[in-house]
Amino acid sequence: MATGKRRSATLLLIAPAALVLLVFLVIPYVNIVIMSFRPPGEGAPYGVGFTLANYRKFFSDSFYMLQVLNTLWIGFVVTLSCLLIGFPVAWQLARGESRLRPLYYSIVLAPLLVGIVIRSYGWTVLLGNNGVINRTLMGWGVTDGPLPLMYNGLGICIALTHVLLPFMVLPIMSAIQGIDPSLEAAARSLGASRAVAFRRVLLPLARPGIQTGSILVFVLAISAYVTPALIGGLRVKTMAVTVVDALIDTFQWPFGSALALVLSVVGATCVIVFARLTRMRWKVA
Amino acid sequence: MTEVRISHLTKSFGAGPVVDALSLTIGHGEFVSLLGPSGCGKTTTLRMIAGFEDADSGVIAFDGSDVSRVPAEKRDIGMVFQNYALFPHMTVAQNLAFGLEMRKIPAAEIRTRIARVLDMVQLGTMTERYPSQLSGGQQQRVALARAIVIEPRILLLDEPLANLDAKLREEMRVFIRDIQRRVGITTVYVTHDQAEALSMSDRVVVMFGGRIAQTGAPADIYDRPATRQVAGFVGQVNVIEGVVETASGEGGHVRLPFGTIEAPRIGAATPGARVALALRPEAVSLVPPAGAGWQGRVVSRHYGGNLVDYRVAMADGTVIHAQTFPTTQFEPGAEVGVHADAARLWPLGD
Numbered sequence: 021m022a023t024g025k026r027r028s029a030t031l032l033l034i035a036p037a038a039l040v041l042l043v044f045l046v047i048p049y050v051n052i053v054i055m056s057f058r059p060p061g062e063g064a065p066y067g068v069g070f071t072l073a074n075y076r077k078f079f080s081d082s083f084y085m086l087q088v089l090n091t092l093w094i095g096f097v098v099t100l101s102c103l104l105i106g107f108p109v110a111w112q113l114a115r116g117e118s119r120l121r122p123l124y125y126s127i128v129l130a131p132l133l134v135g136i137v138i139r140s141y142g143w144t145v146l147l148g149n150n151g152v153i154n155r156t157l158m159g160w161g162v163t164d165g166p167l168p169l170m171y172n173g174l175g176i177c178i179a180l181t182h183v184l185l186p187f188m189v190l191p192i193m194s195a196i197q198g199i200d201p202s203l204e205a206a207a208r209s210l211g212a213s214r215a216v217a218f219r220r221v222l223l224p225l226a227r228p229g230i231q232t233g234s235i236l237v238f239v240l241a242i243s244a245y246v247t248p249a250l251i252g253g254l255r256v257k258t259m260a261v262t263v264v265d266a267l268i269d270t271f272q273w274p275f276g277s278a279l280a281l282v283l284s285v286v287g288a289t290c291v292i293v294f295a296r297l298t299r300m301r302w303k304v305a
Numbered sequence: 306m307t308e309v310r311i312s313h314l315t316k317s318f319g320a321g322p323v324v325d326a327l328s329l330t331i332g333h334g335e336f337v338s339l340l341g342p343s344g345c346g347k348t349t350t351l352r353m354i355a356g357f358e359d360a361d362s363g364v365i366a367f368d369g370s371d372v373s374r375v376p377a378e379k380r381d382i383g384m385v386f387q388n389y390a391l392f393p394h395m396t397v398a399q400n401l402a403f404g405l406e407m408r409k410i411p412a413a414e415i416r417t418r419i420a421r422v423l424d425m426v427q428l429g430t431m432t433e434r435y436p437s438q439l440s441g442g443q444q445q446r447v448a449l450a451r452a453i454v455i456e457p458r459i460l461l462l463d464e465p466l467a468n469l470d471a472k473l474r475e476e477m478r479v480f481i482r483d484i485q486r487r488v489g490i491t492t493v494y495v496t497h498d499q500a501e502a503l504s505m506s507d508r509v510v511v512m513f514g515g516r517i518a519q520t521g522a523p524a525d526i527y528d529r530p531a532t533r534q535v536a537g538f539v540g541q542v543n544v545i546e547g548v549v550e551t552a553s554g555e556g557g558h559v560r561l562p563f564g565t566i567e568a569p570r571i572g573a574a575t576p577g578a579r580v581a582l583a584l585r586p587e588a589v590s591l592v593p594p595a596g597a598g599w600q601g602r603v604v605s606r607h608y609g610g611n612l613v614d615y616r617v618a619m620a621d622g623t624v625i626h627a628q629t630f631p632t633t634q635f636e637p638g639a640e641v642g643v644h645a646d647a648a649r650l651w652p653l654g655d
Contacts, residue, residue, distance in 0.1 A: 205357050206390035208377040210404030210455060220403070224394045 056277035065273040074278035084262070084279070088286055091259040094173055095242040095290075098180045099188075102237045103230065105181065106188035110229070113189070114196035128189050131182060140250040143179040144170060147251070171253040179247045184240050188233035195229025196222075231298050235291050242287050259283040306333040307367050307458040307491045309354065314363035316349055323349045325515035326363070331493060336485055338494045338502035341512035342538065347495045348463055350512075354493060355461050356380045367458060378407075380459075383452030383490075387464040389444045391436040397423070397447050398432040404455035422454040425484060442473045449481065453488055460485065460492040466501060478505055499539045503527060511535050527585075533653050536583045543584040543626050544653065549574045563619035564599040566645060572652035581653045588649035589627035591615060591641045598644035601625065603635045617643055 056074055058066035078084050112118075113125055131139060146152050149166040157163045169175050199222060207217035248258040257265070259279065266276035309331040316324040324346040331337045339347035352358040354365060356377030365373050372380055383404075392400050398419055405415045423429045426446040436444055445465060452460060465481070466474045482505045485492050496502050502509045503523040511518045511526060519531040530536035533544055547559040549571060556569040559580060574580050592598060601617040604624065608614075613634060615627045625643060635641050 200388060200390060202386045202388060202390040203392060205355075205377070206384065206386060206392070206451075207403070208357070209355060209382055209384040209461075210451070211378050211381075211407030212403070213376075213378055216407070221392055221394075 052277045052280060055274050056281050058274045060272055060274055074275045075282075077275060078278055078282060087257060087259055087262055088282065090173070090256075091242050091283070092286065092290065094176055094180070094248075094258060095238045095287075097173075097177045098184060098241040099234050099238045101177065101181045102185050102188040103234060106185055106233065107192060107226075107230075109185075110189045110192035110196060114193045115201070128186055132186055136183065136246045137250070139183060140179060140247045143175070143182070143247075143251055147175050147178065170251055171255045173252075173256055175251045176248045176256065176258070179251050180241050180244055183244075183247055184237045187236040187240060191232040191236065192226060192229040195226045195232075199225045227298065231295065235294065238294070239287060239291060242283070242290075306489060308333050308369075309459060309491060309493070310364075310366045310369070311350075311354070312364050312366075314350065314353060314365065315361045316346075316353060316358060317361055322361075322515050324353070324360075327512075327515070327517060329510060329517065329520070331491055334489045334491055336482065336492045336494065336505060336507045338496055338506040338509045339512055340496055340499060340502040340509050340539070341518075342497060345512040346515035347497075347512050351461055351463055351493060351495045354459070355382055355384055381455075381457050383455055383457035383460045385445075385448045385452050385460075385462045385465045387467050389436075389448040389465075389468075391444055391447055391451070393436050396433050396435055397428065397439070400436070400447060401451050401454050404451065408455065418454055422450045425453075425487070426450045426480075441469055442477065445469060445477060446480075449484065453484070453490070458491070460488075460490045462492065462494045464496055465494075466496075466498070474501075481505065503539070509539075511539065513538075528649070529651055530583060531654055533581065533583075536651075536653055541586050541626060541628075543586065543589070545582050545584055545623070545625075547580055547582065549576050549578045549580055551576055562621040562623055563601075566647055566650070568647050568650045570650065570652060574652070583651045583653050584625075584645055585649060586614070586626040586628040587612070588646040589625060589629075590644045590646070591617070591627055591629055591633075591635055592644055594640040594642050598642040601641055601643045603637050603639045603641055606635070606637055617641060619643070 055066055057070045057072070059069060059071045059073065061067035109124075109128060113121065113128065116124075118124070134142075144151070147169040148154070149170070151169070153169060154163075154166040157167065158165075169178070203221050203225070204214075204217050207221045208214070212220065242258070243260050244258070245260040245264060248256070249261050249264070252258065252261065260283065263276050263279045263283065266272045266279055309329075311327060311329045311331075314324055314327045315322055323344075327346070327350060329337075339350060341347050349358060353360050356372070356375060356379075360373060363373075364371055367380070392403065395403065401419045401422065402415050405418060410418070419432070420429070423432065426449060428443060428446055428450065431439065431443065431447070436447065439447065445468075448465070462481070466477050469477060478501055494502070494505060503526070506523055508520060509523055509526045510520045513534055519526060519535045521529070526535065526539050530539060530542075536542045536544065545561055547561040547566075550558045550560050550565070552558075552571065552574055555571070556567070557571045557574065557576075558565060558567050559571060559582070568582065571580050571582070591603075594600060599619060601619045604616040604618050606613060606615050608631070611630075612628045613631045615629065615635065617625045617627055619625060627643070
């Protein structure tokens with residue numbers, strides 16, 4: 021009786037969130053899945069009947085496969101560079117004793133406070149052939165012509181790393197804040213140098229934060245649209261850009277749906293494999 | 306076994322010194338407690354011995370060799386932390402193996418040493434548990450085992466029992482002292498709990514404001530406190546002020562605000578000098594009012610099981626704290642005779 025009451029209270033508490041998810045995520049998703057099996061239509065989003073043609077088109081054209089690999093590669097590079105740049109920052113924010121810590125914290129959060137279009141446009145100003153970086157380098161005589169910083173994968177990675185850095189820093193910071201500082205002292209009292217204490221004690225304990233941050237950044241990087249669209253231009257396209265092209269520009273709703281689903285499945289598979297590989301066997305009290 | 310010699314150790318954090326020109330020698334295999342209120346510099350002293358803090362000046366030497374500039378990991382110390390600081394991602398066995406692996410001990414020997422130490426702390430069956438699966442007392446024993454399995458030169462304990470409940474704390478006092486004796490390791494124990502310091506130590510070092518107020522065997526500290534501050538911090542005490550009437554040798558006749566007493570020790574005082582005498586509550590006994598002694602009235606009574614705590618107002622208004630066995634009891638408001646064991650009176654310095 022008591023547990024029955026508790027169960028209905030639980031249901032009541034999660035109902036609003038479940039309803040939002042159902043209406044705005046599950047139903048549209050189901051719609052996309054159905055649409056991906058429809059033939060293209062004339063003057064309508066899709067025609068009548070069902071077909072595998074959209075998926076056949078995707079898997080028979082290496083152009084799309086290469087694009088998936090390219091998108092995953094960008095996701096991987098962005099995740100790795102966010103991790104390498106973000107970890108020391110997270111460490112400093114969690115353990116630093118500087119009075120300027122609130123300032124550093126707001127600097128880390130700053131990219132989130134500027135609209136994504138403005139931010140990406142800012143990068144085009146910096147990275148373009150006639151941009152600040154290239155003009156400065158040419159002005160100093162370091163290079164003769166402009167370096168290819170934009171309209172390629174490099175530019176997309178630079179801009180996405182900047183945009184997504186807070187999503188790496190914040191989870192790692194909170195993981196490090198949860199590590200008892202006396203653990204490092206304990207490791208050193210047992211004969212471990214600072215480096216060994218870091219590798220054997222602090223890094224494994226920061227792993228939940230690293231895992232969360234990496235998954236967040238990876239998922240956001242492979243599904244990013246605005247930044248790759250503005251920085252990559254017409255030459256380099258990620259899957260998200262191609263999906264939008266198919267939907268908006270060429271009005272191929274069924275094919276676009278198939279592309280979007282492939283991207284989702286590939287992304288989800290990567291996350292599951294990553295989470296499995298970095299799974300933890302212990303739990304903190 | 307190792308002798309620790311600390312000379313003129315000083316450390317400041319910002320404002321004033323936390324540890325102020327502290328000198329102390331801890332003998333081979335000795336168990337020394339640093340006792341004092343929070344902020345007295347006892348933990349900072351311990352952290353400097355461990356190598357987690359650098360001294361501003363002064364020298365710490367192990368067996369005569371200066372270790373002041375040796376990093377913590379090279380000092381060969383075992384440390385037990387207040388919150389145990391067990392590695393949560395390692396099992397009990399892995400926690401214990403950590404220090405041995407750092408010392409490049411072969412795997413087979415690591416296994417036998419872990420088994421031996423876990424046996425000693427009575428946790429032989431817990432090797433594959435994670436710290437979160439252990440009770441507070443078990444975690445405490447793992448922390449102790451981890452510190453001694455490396456057979457360090459010195460064992461340092463920083464308030465190791467502070468997070469345990471009262472009953473377990475008393476058991477662990479005996480347990481830790483027993484293991485320390487068996488291993489025979491030089492030990493420095495930091496605590497703010499006078500009962501722990503008195504019951505466990507060979508020698509107690511009482512600290513206030515970064516300085517040593519008194520060093521001595523537990524009975525010295527308790528029965529012959531050097532200052533009011535020490536007397537007040539280590540146990541409960543009545544401080545009674547009086548004027549010396551006659552002095553003979555060590556002792557003399559002292560006039561108190563509520564009577565007189567013949568005390569065998571009053572310090573080297575001359576007639577007319579003011580003295581402050583420490584009197585422990587358990588050295589005061591209460592008798593029916595017709596009996597001998599000073600006259601007073603019970604103000605309050607607190608029953609404590611093995612002892613009863615009384616506050617007794619004397620004729621001049623002075624309140625005396627008395628602890629007696631509960632065999633005879635007096636009601637609040639009752640007139641009583643107050644008798645002090647003169648042999649337990651001890652003259653206090655400032």
